[in-house]
Amino acid sequence: MNSDWNKDLKVTFTVQDPCQLVRKSLGDPIAEDLRFVVKAVVGEENFIDMTPNRSNNFCCGGGGGFLQSGFPEARRYYGRIKFEQIDQTGADYCITPCHNCHAQIHDMKEHYGGKYHSVHLWTLICLSLGILGENERTYLGPDLAEVNMLS
Amino acid sequence: MASQVIEIKRSKEKTFKDQVMDLLPEGGNLNACLTCGLCSSGCPASGLENMDPRKFLRLAVLGLDDEVLNSNWAWMCTMCQRCIYACPMKIDIPALVFNVRNRWPKENQPKGIRGSCEMAFKNETCSAMGATEEDWRFVVEDVAEEVRDTQPGFENLQAPMDKKGAHFFLNQNSREPVTEPDEMVPMWKILDLVGADWTYGSKGWAAENYCLFCADTEMWEKNVRIKAKAVDDLACKVLLNTE
Ligand code: SF4
Ligand code: SF4
Numbered sequence: 001m002n003s004d005w006n007k008d009l010k011v012t013f014t015v016q017d018p019c020q021l022v023r024k025s026l027g028d029p030i031a032e033d034l035r036f037v038v039k040a041v042v043g044e045e046n047f048i049d050m051t052p053n054r055s056n057n058f059c060c061g062g063g064g065g066f067l068q069s070g071f072p073e074a075r076r077y078y079g080r081i082k083f084e085q086i087d088q089t090g091a092d093y094c095i096t097p098c099h100n101c102h103a104q105i106h107d108m109k110e111h112y113g114g115k116y117h118s119v120h121l122w123t124l125i126c127l128s129l130g131i132l133g134e135n136e137r138t139y140l141g142p143d144l145a146e147v148n149m150l151s
Numbered sequence: 152m153a154s155q156v157i158e159i160k161r162s163k164e165k166t167f168k169d170q171v172m173d174l175l176p177e178g179g180n181l182n183a184c185l186t187c188g189l190c191s192s193g194c195p196a197s198g199l200e201n202m203d204p205r206k207f208l209r210l211a212v213l214g215l216d217d218e219v220l221n222s223n224w225a226w227m228c229t230m231c232q233r234c235i236y237a238c239p240m241k242i243d244i245p246a247l248v249f250n251v252r253n254r255w256p257k258e259n260q261p262k263g264i265r266g267s268c269e270m271a272f273k274n275e276t277c278s279a280m281g282a283t284e285e286d287w288r289f290v291v292e293d294v295a296e297e298v299r300d301t302q303p304g305f306e307n308l309q310a311p312m313d314k315k316g317a318h319f320f321l322n323q324n325s326r327e328p329v330t331e332p333d334e335m336v337p338m339w340k341i342l343d344l345v346g347a348d349w350t351y352g353s354k355g356w357a358a359e360n361y362c363l364f365c366a367d368t369e370m371w372e373k374n375v376r377i378k379a380k381a382v383d384d385l386a387c388k389v390l391l392n393t394e
Contacts, residue, residue, distance in 0.1 A: 058231075075227075
């Protein structure tokens with residue numbers, strides 16, 4: 001696994017620290033592990049951290065059942081901080097290693113008109129390994145739609 | 152102009168906050184607030200429903216139980232625990248919120264959450280989207296077969312089901328098999344590549360548990376026990392929770 005595919009492309013990435021994984025369970029060490037993997041996959045020079053991060057990260061607003069509770073306006077008000085955090089990194093992609101984060105961050109991009117894409121970590125691992133198939137690219141933007149295609 | 156003094160009448164009975172304190176280790180430190188406001192300034196839910204975490208705690212401490220128990224804000228705090236992280240006294244406001252949710256009559260709880268909690272018991276799959284064992288088996292096998300037929304290098308890709316004694320029991324959020332099955336494939340490929348000894352289960356495979364969100368501790372436990380039994384029945388050593 002390496003980041004050669006992104007050497008010339010220079011597509012940039014940030015990462016969401018899921019509350020459930022980091023602050024609420026395994027703490028900063030797992031946040032470091034997450035960055036280790038992300039940097040290995042996308043290239044250290046193409047990674048931009050959002051601030052604050054790790055255990056001090058803001059919740060995306062998809063947690064606690066907020067995505068299903070029927071208060072979409074409140075949920076997006078809550079998530080505005082997260083949206084701006086991601087937006088200010090200028091990254092092309094936000095990696096979201098949690099189901100709720102993925103759905104919420106994707107929704108806010110649509111709602112607030114962001115330029116980033118939200119993508120699962122497993123998608124990028126497979127992309128870097130050259131084993132990501134055509135049907136597994138739903139959340140990739142046009143810039144990566146064809147890159148390192150399994151053939 | 153002097154502002155009016157508000158008198159709060161308190162009965163001798165335990166307030167809601169006292170009852171919650173009885174449940175929490177160290178009482179969740181709910182009496183130790185310095186009113187510094189660090190929690191509120193770093194909480195994305197501040198301002199919703201004219202509420203913020205410090206205010207919510209103050210209302211509880213003052214015994215204004217009706218305000219606390221009836222505020223929709225309990226559904227807008229995501230229980231993310233950032234306030235605890237920031238709080239000098241480590242006050243467990245999200246646990247207070249959890250217990251408020253717990254007190255809401257079931258029929259008044261947000262339907263999306265309540266319904267998903269109950270739906271999980273329609274099948275032994277625990278799927279909040281109501282996916283059955285048959286749906287699940289079919290979609291996994293269908294997707295795996297398509298990968299085997301069309302993707303070079305993965306002619307032998309397996310997504311094992313009910314493989315007894317496998318080391319890892321992998322679960323899956325229902326959203327994938329139900330709405331975007333192809334999203335399961337990258338994970339299978341990674342497991343295949345590293346030679347992991349893993350399996351899905353036809354029972355208890357759905358990762359989600361909405362009973363946690365409506366703070367229904369009994370139903371939550373019931374859900375967890377079904378899942379634990381599914382793992383034990385297959386004699387798997389490790390449950391890999393994908394969420
Ligand atoms: S951060 Fe802690 S001490 Fe400060 S107001 Fe909030 S609950 Fe009270
Ligand atoms: S747990 Fe609730 S009150 Fe505390 S920071 Fe998160 S949303 Fe705000």
